[in-house]
Amino acid sequence: MVTPEGPEAARVAALRRRLGAASPAMLTNFAWFAARRGVHSLALEAAREAVAHPGAPRAAWHALERLVTGRNDGLLLVAAGTGPQTPMESNAASSLAAAVAAHREGALAVAETCYRAAAALPPLEAIVADGLGVLHEQRHERDAADAAWARALEHGAPSAAHNHALALLRRGQRAAARAALEGATAASPANAALWFLRGYAALLDGDAEGAVVALERAIVLEPHLARAHFTLGLAHDRLGHATDALNATRRGLLLSPWYLPQVWLLTPTLGTAPVELPAGSDDESGLGSTDAVLLALGRSLLETGHLGESLAVFDQVLVRDPAQPAALFHRGVVLAKLRRYDEALADWEEVGRTDPEGTLGSMSRRHARSARQLAALFTVRQG
Numbered sequence: 447m448v449t450p451e452g453p454e455a456a457r458v459a460a461l462r463r464r465l466g467a468a469s470p471a472m473l474t475n476f477a478w479f480a481a482r483r484g485v486h487s488l489a490l491e492a493a494r495e496a497v498a499h500p501g502a503p504r505a506a507w508h509a510l511e512r513l514v515t516g517r518n519d520g521l522l523l524v525a526a527g528t529g530p531q532t533p534m535e536s537n538a539a540s541s542l543a544a545a546v547a548a549h550r551e552g553a554l555a556v557a558e559t560c561y562r563a564a565a566a567l568p569p570l571e572a573i574v575a576d577g578l579g580v581l582h583e584q585r586h587e588r589d590a591a592d593a594a595w596a597r598a599l600e601h602g603a604p605s606a607a608h609n610h611a612l613a614l615l616r617r618g619q620r621a622a623a624r625a626a627l628e629g630a631t632a633a634s635p636a637n638a639a640l641w642f643l644r645g646y647a648a649l650l651d652g653d654a655e656g657a658v659v660a661l662e663r664a665i666v667l668e669p670h671l672a673r674a675h676f677t678l679g680l681a682h683d684r685l686g687h688a689t690d691a692l693n694a695t696r697r698g699l700l701l702s703p704w705y706l707p708q709v710w711l712l713t714p715t716l717g718t719a720p721v722e723l724p725a726g727s728d729d730e731s732g733l734g735s736t737d738a739v740l741l742a743l744g745r746s747l748l749e750t751g752h753l754g755e756s757l758a759v760f761d762q763v764l765v766r767d768p769a770q771p772a773a774l775f776h777r778g779v780v781l782a783k784l785r786r787y788d789e790a791l792a793d794w795e796e797v798g799r800t801d802p803e804g805t806l807g808s809m810s811r812r813h814a815r816s817a818r819q820l821a822a823l824f825t826v827r828q829g
Contacts, residue, residue, distance in 0.1 A: 572600075676739050
C-alpha cells in the first residue's frame with residue numbers, strides 16, 4: 447500500500463493500518479471516511495477490498511461504484527466535464543471550477559470574484575447566478591440572493607429551484623418553501639433532490655404523512671439517496687411507525703455513515719453533476735441534527751425489542767452530550783427492561799434534576815417509582 451503525501455493522508459493511512467483485516471462493513475465505512483478527507487486512492491483500495499469478501503454487502507459495491515466514478519454520496523470528488531473549445535470558454539470554465547472549489551472551502555470572497563469572472567461566458571450565466579445566490583444567502587444578503595436566484599431561475603439553472611426553496615426554508619418561510627417545491631416538483635418530476643427537500647419541508651412543517659409520500663418518491667427516483675432514507679425514518683418515527691422508522695434509518699446507515707439533511711447544490715461546469723455543500727440547520731425542531739436521527743433510531747429499536755442495539759445508540763448520543771434528557775430517559779427505559787434497575791434509576795434521577803418541570807422529568811419520576819418497586823420485588827424473588 448502506497449501512502450499518499452500530506453499530514454491528513456498520513457493520518458488516514460495510519461488508521462487503515464490499525465484496522466488491519468477488517469470486515470466488509472468497516473472497510474466500506476473507512477472508504478467513505480477516506481474519500482471525505484480527499485484520500486481517494488485509499489478510499490478506492492478499501493472499497494475494492496470490501497467487495498472482494500464473500501457475501502459483501504450491497505453498500506460495499508455501491509461505495510466502489512460511486513468512488514470509481516468520482517463521487518462520494520453526491521459529492522463530486524473528481525471534476526468530469528466536456529472539454530472547452532476556445533480560450534474564452536477555457537478561462538470561464540476554469541473560473542467557475544475555481545469558484546466552486548473556493549465556495550466549498552468557505553472562501554467566499556475568492557468564490558465571488560471567480561463567479562463574476564465566469565459570468566463572461568453567457569452559457570454559464572445561469573450556473574453563476576445560482577452560485578452567487580447561495581453565496582449571498584450564506585452572508586445573509588437576502589435581497590442580493592433573491593435577485594441572483596431570480597436570474598438563475600429565468601435562465602433555467604439546474605439547481606436554482608432547489609437552492610431558493612432551501613433558502614426560504616432556512617429563513618423560516620415554510621409555507622412559501624413548500625409552495626415553491628410543489629411547483630418545482632411538478633415542473634421537474636424526476637428530480638430526486640427536489641422531492642427530498644419537499645419531504646423535509648413537510649416534516650419541518652409538522653406534516654409527517656406528506657413527508658413520507660414525498661420522501662418515498664425521492665427514493666424511487668434515487669434509491670441510494672442516504673439522507674432521504676434517514677429523513678423517512680424520522681417521518682415514520684413521528685407517525686409512530688416504529689418498524690418502518692427502524693428499517694428506513696438502517697438503510698440510510700448502510701448507504702452512508704454521514705447524515706447531511708440540507709445541502710446547497712453547486713454546478714462546477716456545464717454537463718457535470720452538482721457538488722453538495724452542507725447547509726446546516728437553523729430550525730428549532732432538531733431535524734437537522736445527527737442526534738435527532740440517532741434518537742429516532744434508538745426509539746424504534748426499543749419499541750421493536752432490540753434492546754442491546756437501542757442501548758448502544760443512546761450511549762452514542764450521551765457520549766457527545768452526557769445530559770441529553772431524551773437519551774437519558776430512553777436509556778433508563780432500556781436498562782429497566784434489562785432489569786438493571788439501579789442504572790435506570792440513576793438515568794431517570796438525572797433527568798429529574800435537569801428537567802424537573804418538563805414532560806420527561808415528570809415521566810422519569812413516575813418510571814423511577816415503578817422501578818424501585820420492581821427492583822424490590824426482584825430482590826425478594828432472588829433471595
